[in-house]
Amino acid sequence: MKDMNAEPMLEVRDVVHKYGPVTALSHVSLSAAKGEFLTILGSSGSGKTTMLRVISGLETPTSVSCLRIGGESVVGVPAARRRCTTVFQNYALFPHMTVVENVAYGLKIRKVPTGDALKEAQRALAMVQLEAKADRNIRQLSGGERQRVALARAVVTKPAVLLLDEPLGALDERLRQDMQLELMDLQRKLDMTFVYITHSQEEALTMSDRVVLMRHGRIEQSGEPLDLFDHPVSRFAADFMGYENILDGRLVRRDGAVGEIDLGGGAVVRGKLISTDLAVGSPVSIALRAERLSPVGPGGNGIDGTMKSKVYRGKYTDIVMETVAGALRMRSWHGAPMENETASRVGWKETDAVIFAKGSV
Amino acid sequence: MNTEMENVSSAPMQATIAKRSKITLSFSQVALAAIMLAWFVVVIVPLIILFVYSFFTTEYFQTVFTPSLDTWTGLFASGRFEVTLRTLRVALTVTMIELVVGFPFALWLAKSTISKSSRAIFLALLTIPFFLDLSSRTIVWRAILGQNGLINTILLSTGVIDSPVEWMLYSEFAVHFGMIPALFPPMVLPIYMAISLIDDSLIEASNDLGATPAQTFWRVIFPLALPGVVAGFVFTLGPALAAWVEPGMLGGGFVNLLSSSIESAYTALRYPVVAALSTFVIALLLVLLAVLLLVLRRFGASGLTLR
Known part of the structure; x- marks a missing residue:
């Protein structure tokens, strides 16, 4: 159990987001402590991806009463200046850069001298066991390797919160299971707050400290994995949890x-x-x-x-x-x-x- | 037992597959050869003939089929060098203006949040210049830019000026002005295509990793749009170097470009000169392209994704 008394790394209160007449998020609040692995679970259209985009700043919510990352309010702060990074579903690796250039991107943007940036990037690549492929082209990598590059690129700038948008969705079953363990390992090593989006209850139960189950832009239930697994509060939650x-x-x-x-x-x-x-x-x-x-x-x-x-x-x-x-x-x-x-x-x-x-x- | 049977039955099947793929392979080879031959006959052979012609001379309006370098050595007499420089200057200026205006426009068209229908309308508008003959489109400018043209009439009647503005027509300005709308689509369309192919999530990722819009532009969008820029450059610079309608109609004989030289040589039936000048224009284009590619490679080695 994490220390919940410390100031949360991520705090979202009462966020509402509408796409025209469609309400994607309706008064959602959540928070995550330092080093916590929080999973937002839901089917497509549940608002989980919108939630992630609101946190990252790629989407500006219709209204929000409090949005804090690493203790700082980021309401109105552009995505570029928030202390959180995203691992995108399709990885979004820059095709015109090599593996190490991709990883060093965030550092170069922050005006870190090239030598140091490359060294840091190499270290991040070593963390995901890809240091040998630093100079490869992105096209030469397999899906699992791309996944790891995306991960290294996102953590190299040491964000307060790492957002992961269904990062394992495109991988095959076997690789997915391996990556689940690797992700948990990495999260523990970095002691970083992870907010993980998935539609797979198995992923949510395996990896998370806490799971937030979303439905129709609202939180249906949240709690520890076992809690959701054994004590669903509604038909929807029970169905989603595999009853x-x-x-x-x-x-x-x-x-x-x-x-x-x-x-x-x-x-x-x-x-x-x-x-x-x-x-x-x-x-x-x-x-x-x-x-x-x-x-x-x-x-x-x-x-x-x-x-x-x-x-x-x-x-x-x-x-x-x-x-x-x-x-x-x-x-x-x-x-x-x-x-x-x-x-x-x-x-x-x-x-x-x-x-x-x-x-x- | 089972596996044996499978082996037996798969052997002839493999043979059939091999045979079939052999046939398709040879068919595609034939097709490839045919296409290359057709292209060679239609495009390359005329160029070679053109080139060969430039080594002949003209006497008494007759082409003399004796190889000589006279045409080439005489090519830069009578102020041709100046004409070449002017042609380069006009063509490069027009291309640069197209690039500077066209790139932001293409970016806006491809990546802004405009609706699908407005995007379709803008793309349709871009194709309009292809509907109408270039001369017809160009001649209209005379009525607008001329001494008694629309603009001068308006300016005079509103009292902004006292005497008609003369530099608007039959000047280098007018030639530029005529070429820019004509060559806008060839610059914008390839860049638009290239930018459309950039996944939105790449731009978001750059933003997410802390890049300002300017950094995202120079580090992600522009490098990935380079193939389109190079294509736009070719499609704009080529016609700009060879332009003859605009200089003829809007230059009024004051703006002599290489195309004017070609035309007058043609009128004088001096075909070897026409051939030499045309070859020269093609060579200029190739040299400029080579320079462009070298510059791009130097300034962003990893950014150049022409593969």
Whole structure:
């Protein structure tokens, strides 16, 4: 856990941004401490990229009450004079410069003597294991290498905040996983504040200290990765966090943090309540992860059903159960007892299911 | 077993593929040869003939087909040197003005936030000069710039001047003035194309890394637009060196350029002189281009992306 008492490196309060009649950001606030890895997660059109552009200064927000980077207010300050740099989605490397010239660009702009600038650039390249390719042309690099050059170019000027706009989007699966680890490593080494934009919940959960989930220009939920993973506050958050099963019902009883909901058709199930202010009788939804479901005997917390399909996928088997509340997807790991049996009831631990207000989709 | 079968079946297939690619290869070779031959016949051969002609002489309005250097040695007699200098001066001045005005315009057209439709309108406007014959467009200026022309009439009637301004027509000013609108599109369009190809994110990245607009311009935009600048230079300087409509119509015989010399030699049926002068103009263009490329390479080695 980072020291949250120190002055935040990045502080944004109440930013509103409109593109004509479209509201891209609606009263969004967030902050990041020094050395924190903050991820802004959202699907396309959620406003996450606009948020990044507002922070970097490439976009001027319609209104903002406070925007501070490294302790200085940057409202009205042009992008060039903000202590933050961006790693662009397509890397945006200058094609007419060599690798080392690209990295030294920010230093040359700051009138650092050429010799020193090149030395610094070499050091930054060494940090991303590319010192051997310093004199290469950008065109001679692979996607992953370009990614690293962009990274080196952005950190060489020692910004207070580094903004990363889906930097791993264009890389293949394997490389992406390697780069995730490298990015985390680099962030720790530099002790720099990273604001990372992504639409991949897996990236967000792997790398971040804190995740901000955005939707329609608003913050849907924010917290530590585990918090978002295990305690989604809404249907949208649960869906985004990969909950395969979300069933609607009505809260019939509450017992501390455990709630009991009626799914209709006589099915009454239990799960963990996300919020304490859910009144008995209010419409709620319950979210269940496929891999947390298992066959249970009669009487346990769960729901009756019949097996509809079973697809073997190697490491696991996907099973679809037809129940009174709709189809339930269940995942059974290879070798688990469920694999070769049929089941007539699926169940789960109360703490594995989350209940939240139904709300709009 | 399975793999064996695959091997068996893939062998003849590979042969077919090889055969097919051989055919396409030879076809493209033929096409290439044909295009090169056509280009050679249509463009290169006339130039060679032109060059060869410059080594003949004229006697009594007849071309004498005996090789000699007389035409070349006599070329710079009778003030031709002065004419050459004037031609270079006019052509380079016009090209530089086009570049200085055209580059910002092209940048604005390609990268400003104007709507797609206004951009289309401006591009369409740029093509208008290609619709109308150059002489027709040029002759209009006489009615505007002349002693009794539109501008003088307005200035006289409003009392700004007492006697008509005379330097506006039949002067070097008028020749420049006539050439600039005619040669604006050839300078702007290639630069516009080159700037359009610059990814906006490069400009944003430069900005993001701390560069002022001026630094972004000189370190990112201009180097990346250089191929367009070079093309614009060729398309403007060539016609400017060879221009004869504007000097003829707006120079009124006071502005003698190489083109005027070519024309009078042509009228006098002195074809070897025409040939020598034309060769000379082409040579001038090539020399100027070589100088331009050397200068560019020197001033921004990594900036020159002509590859």
